[in-house]
Amino acid sequence: MQSFLELAEKRQSDRMYNDQPVEKEKLERILEAARLSPSACNGQPWKIIVVDNFELKNKIADATSSKALGFNHFTKQAPIHLVIVEESTNFSSKIGGLIKRRHYPDTDLGILASHITLAATDEGLGSCVIGWLNEKKVRKLLKIPASRRVALLILLGYPKAAHREKIRKSITDIVSYNIY
């Protein structure tokens, strides 16, 4: 593989996918990379529902679209939808979060999403993290308990479009030394 920096450069949010199915071994390696994700106090507050059933996946895709707002109408193209459910974290992370007034699972889920999308890139796959979804509909479709938050959706598939250059703030905009 390339260096991590090259991998980070290659990863992008893909919004067009072709029909090629994702190989089982690739998906399994991505899920293993997800499993290894670190989290606050090792709480691992997540479950991943792999939606690869064609009809169900299309229903999930409908629950992430908002035609009125023009959001995410491309999601149906991706053959695999990973639905990320937030689970209860452990005692240490909860206590720490209470004292520091933070909800650490939000950060943990960012790390998890990062592992999944970088692992997908490493497998030559495209991915896209979707934060905008109709939780109620997704919960019903996948029989997720009402007590659980449906946090994110991650699309996986072979991308159709080429690599784009990234638009980011410059290093001097975001980095300083020994003082703010």
Next chain:
Amino acid sequence: MQSFLELAEKRQSDRMYNDQPVEKEKLERILEAARLSPSACNGQPWKIIVVDNFELKNKIADATSSKALGFNHFTKQAPIHLVIVEESTNFSSKIGGLIKRRHYPDTDLGILASHITLAATDEGLGSCVIGWLNEKKVRKLLKIPASRRVALLILLGYPKAAHREKIRKSITDIVSYNIY
């Protein structure tokens, strides 16, 4: 580099560092990997303060320790402390967060921390993300405006201890197919 999965396996929270300084080029590649991190609506709600001044770094280390609770007394060993400050995100991410009752920067900062620690691992460095810090003290030491949240501290340095095996939930505990 190894595969992403091997990199994810190698990354660990290091709590012992030796005296070897971190090369400037390595630090710069890690910061570049951080800069490329994705975020909700590309809001990039972060600033990174590199603390590599010896005295200042030790003061920051004191602000992350809680001797009474036995927390993080090892931080002084790491030659570089990255202080991650949460910045205001952009309009789209704010609006989306309001509607969905989420604070997307928490997730964004998880992604950023993930890029930094994985890039560090790729450079043969150790790292550790610390969520437990005395914000007030850190803010004062680095002249961070009162309006900004000091989100995380990330230690960087050459690790002293060997690789540990990871303790994680099993794949069947966290992954299911087409149903919760």
